[in-house]
Amino acid sequence: MPADDAVDVRPTPQNLVAARGFATLDSAGILKALCTIRPYTGRDVETFCASWESMPPDTDMADGGPPRRRRHAVYRVAPGGAIERLHHRPRVRTIDHDPLNGGGVRHVEPIADATNANPLMQGFLGLADQIVCGLSPWTAWRVDAYQFRITASANGGKPTPEGAHRDGVAYVLMALIDQRNVRGGETTIYDLSRNPLGSLNLKSPFETAIIDDERVYHGVSPIHACDPGQAAYRDVLVLAFRRIPAEPRRPRPRKASKNKDRILWRTI
Numbered sequence: 157m158p159a160d161d162a163v164d165v166r167p168t169p170q171n172l173v174a175a176r177g178f179a180t181l182d183s184a185g186i187l188k189a190l191c192t193i194r195p196y197t198g199r200d201v202e203t204f205c206a207s208w209e210s211m212p213p214d215t216d217m218a219d220g221g222p223p224r225r226r227r228h229a230v231y232r233v234a235p236g237g238a239i240e241r242l243h244h245r246p247r248v249r250t251i252d253h254d255p256l257n258g259g260g261v262r263h264v265e266p267i268a269d270a271t272n273a274n275p276l277m278q279g280f281l282g283l284a285d286q287i288v289c290g291l292s293p294w295t296a297w298r299v300d301a302y303q304f305r306i307t308a309s310a311n312g313g314k315p316t317p318e319g320a321h322r323d324g325v326a327y328v329l330m331a332l333i334d335q336r337n338v339r340g341g342e343t344t345i346y347d348l349s350r351n352p353l354g355s356l357n358l359k360s361p362f363e364t365a366i367i368d369d370e371r372v373y374h375g376v377s378p379i380h381a382c383d384p385g386q387a388a389y390r391d392v393l394v395l396a397f398r399r400i401p402a403e404p405r406r407p408r409p410r411k412a413s414k415n416k417d418r419i420l421w422r423t424i
C-alpha cells in the first residue's frame with residue numbers, strides 16, 4: 157500500500173484506465189472481486205450464465221444481419237455507491253454514436269428480475285462502480301446494463317456491426333460471460349484519431365475490459381463458428397456509465413435587511 161503522499165503507480169484498473177484509456181481484468185481476479193462485493197454460490201454462477209439462454213431476439217438491426225439477442229436494464233448509482241434499478245425505459249442512441257441503429261428510440265426487453273437479483277449481477281454493478289468512482293468521484297451515474305448474445309450464422313456474426321465506435325457515455329465495462337464454438341471476437345481499442353492502441357481478446361468466462369469511452373473508440377471483430385455444424389455464440393454483459401449532471405443549487409431566499417442603507421462594502 158503506497159504512503160499517503162506517494163503517487164499510486166500500481167497497475168490497478170483505475171490507474172490503467174486513467175493512463176491509457178482501457179484495462180482488462182482476468183477471470184480469477186474478477187471472480188474473487190465479485191465474491192468480495194456480493195458472495196455467491198456455484199448455483200448462482202450457473203443461473204446467471206443460463207439467463208443468456210432465454211433472451212428474445214432483437215430483429216430490429218438496420219443491417220438486416222443475424223438477430224442478436226439482448227436484454228436491458230437501467231440503474232442509478234448514487235455517489236457513495238447505492239445502486240437502484242430504475243423503471244424500464246427505451247434505449248436511445250444518437251446517429252453520431254451509432255450510425256447503423258442510432259437516431260431513434262429502441263425498445264429492448266428488460267433484464268429479468270431474477271437476473272437482476274443474482275449476486276453476480278449486483279457484484280458486477282458494484283465492482284464497476286468502485287472502478288468508475290475511483291476515476292470520477294462524487295458523481296452520480298445512470299448505468300445501462302445489457303445482456304448480449306451474438307450468434308455466428310453461416311456468414312458469421314458481428315458483435316459490433318457499426319465498426320469502431322464510442323457508445324456516447326463515460327465508461328463501459330464489457331465482460332465475456334461465455335462463448336461456444338467461436339473464433340474471432342477480438343476487441344481493438346483506438347485513439348480518437350482511430351489509430352489502434354491495443355487489442356484485447358476476452359476468451360475465458362468473466363474476463364472483463366473497462367474503457368474510457370470519452371478517450372477511446374472500441375470495436376469487436378466478427379465471430380465465426382469453429383465447427384459450422386454446431387451452435388456458435390458469444391455472450392457478453394455490458395455496463396455503460398453515463399454521468400448524471402448535478403442539479404444546480406437553488407439560491408436560498410435572502411432575508412430582508414433591517415437597515416437597507418447599511419454599507420456592505422466600501423471601495424476607495
Ligand SMILES: [Fe+2]
Nearest residue numbers: 321322323374
Ligand atoms: Fe460499444
